[in-house]
Amino acid sequence: MHTENPRVVFKERPGTGIPVPGEHVVFERSHSIDLDGVPLNGGFLTKTLMLSPEPFMRERMRDLCIPSYSTHAVLGDPLVSFGLVVVLRSEKEGINPGDHLYGLTPWEVYTVQPYIHGRSKYDPAEAPDYTYDVDALELQIVPDPKGAFPWSRYFSVLGAPGLTAFCGFEGCADAKAGETIYVSSGASAVGSVVIQLAKAKGLKVIASAGADSKVEYMRALGADVAFNYKTTPIVEVLREHGPLDIYWDNVGGKTVEAAIEYSRVHARLIMCGCISEYAIGPEERYGIKNTGLIFKKRLRVEGFLAPELAPRLAPRFYAEMPVLVAEGKITAKEHITEGLENGPAAMAAVLKEGGNEAAGKPVILVATE
Numbered sequence: 621m622h623t624e625n626p627r628v629v630f631k632e633r634p635g636t637g638i639p640v641p642g643e644h645v646v647f648e649r650s651h652s653i654d655l656d657g658v659p660l661n662g663g664f665l666t667k668t669l670m671l672s673p674e675p676f677m678r679e680r681m682r683d684l685c686i687p688s689y690s691t692h693a694v695l696g697d698p699l700v701s702f703g704l705v706v707v708l709r710s711e712k713e714g715i716n717p718g719d720h721l722y723g724l725t726p727w728e729v730y731t732v733q734p735y736i737h738g739r740s741k742y743d744p745a746e747a748p749d750y751t752y753d754v755d756a757l758e759l760q761i762v763p764d765p766k767g768a769f770p771w772s773r774y775f776s777v778l779g780a781p782g783l784t785a786f787c788g789f790e791g792c793a794d795a796k797a798g799e800t801i802y803v804s805s806g807a808s809a810v811g812s813v814v815i816q817l818a819k820a821k822g823l824k825v826i827a828s829a830g831a832d833s834k835v836e837y838m839r840a841l842g843a844d845v846a847f848n849y850k851t852t853p854i855v856e857v858l859r860e861h862g863p864l865d866i867y868w869d870n871v872g873g874k875t876v877e878a879a880i881e882y883s884r885v886h887a888r889l890i891m892c893g894c895i896s897e898y899a900i901g902p903e904e905r906y907g908i909k910n911t912g913l914i915f916k917k918r919l920r921v922e923g924f925l926a927p928e929l930a931p932r933l934a935p936r937f938y939a940e941m942p943v944l945v946a947e948g949k950i951t952a953k954e955h956i957t958e959g960l961e962n963g964p965a966a967m968a969a970v971l972k973e974g975g976n977e978a979a980g981k982p983v984i985l986v987a988t989e
């Protein structure tokens with residue numbers, strides 16, 4: 621018997637701009653699957669429970685001629701992001717029905733795993749060495765912590781955003797008590813964890829976001845100075861509350877320029893992402909005018925990718941973070957959108973300045989078990 625298998629398909633490259641639901645990313649109900657009979661070929665069949673709309677999905681939709689750190693998304697395939705799935709059937713040793721797994725997975729309800737992401741297996745001979753092989757990330761079994769955390773927490777502080785914040789902060793920041801850090805996009809999934817890690821280490825935290833509701837959220841997370849960059853100029857805040865010892869960049873562009881201007885000598889700039897550039901063409905990128913100060917102030921500018929630092933830092937993350945969360949020393953909030961059909965709009969919202977005003981990591985609830 622065939623069961624409907626809804627999905628969200630990457631239909632058309634957006635060029636510049638935010639992907640338009642129904643045009644570039646489309647919810648479809650036309651596929652079906654035989655849940656009892658579909659061949660597993662040594663793999664396993666999963667049902668998707670939750671999915672995570674993420675900025676890197678837009679980066680993968682870029683035009684084919686634009687290089688970046690990740691492989692391209694493939695037209696006609698479902699979108700791919702981090703997700704939580706439950707195993708229905710398995711032919712793979714060590715994976716059993718009822719197991720919950722977290723990792724990169726396609727935006728469809730039922731999937732025979734391992735899914736060949738984007739059908740574009742990474743070929744190191746052809747791709748430049750900065751290409752990040754999305755295909756290589758496998759689903760990992762989520763240890764059930766006896767109901768200690770809701771599953772959605774694996775999308776925020778206990779999942780990829782938490783790991784990213786931990787890797788960048790512990791691996792690049794050299795943070796010392798009493799120093800001052802500025803976190804842009806401080807209400808984002810990554811930024812909200814950085815704020816808390818910095819406070820736990822005794823830093824003064826300045827944080828910005830594009831909505832007043834998020835300013836309240838950042839204050840609740842412990843930020844000493846929280847502001848809405850749409851209504852308060854960044855330079856004014858940094859002039860008053862700087863200089864900075866550390867800048868955590870989630871956005872790129874003119875925010876980096878402001879951070880360079882108000883950095884102390886020997887400050888560290890940790891380049892985690894540049895979301896203001898994901899939906900624009902190369903010619904529209906903001907030209908930073910004060911790069912000379914990098915030399916004059918001997919600033920250290922360091923980009924990082926969590927998967928590169930994870931082999932060294934993930935064991936500490938998985939040992940320390942669940943304890944801190946269980947003790948309430950690090951908190952998280954998720955903003956749940958119900959239904960895969962609402963996935964395209966949730967994805968687009970991530971890419972808007974001040975988007976997702978409810979604050980908290982956006983999560984799409986596809987199904988409950």
Ligand SMILES: NC(=O)c1ccc[n+]([C@@H]2O[C@H](COP(=O)([O-])OP(=O)(O)OC[C@H]3O[C@@H](n4cnc5c(N)ncnc54)[C@H](OP(=O)(O)O)[C@@H]3O)[C@@H](O)[C@H]2O)c1
Binds near residue numbers: 809
């Ligand atoms: N280096 C790594 O390994 C790694 C891993 C994961 C994520 N990242 C990066 O970390 C950053 C945060 O990711 P996330 O998953 O935490 O994000 P998220 O929770 O999805 O939040 C995204 C937020 O970015 C802000 N934003 C969107 N468009 C913007 C624009 N044009 N200009 C300025 N801000 C804009 C919006 O908040 P406000 O405008 O209200 O601030 C939006 O809510 C992104 O740059 C992402 O690419 C890096």
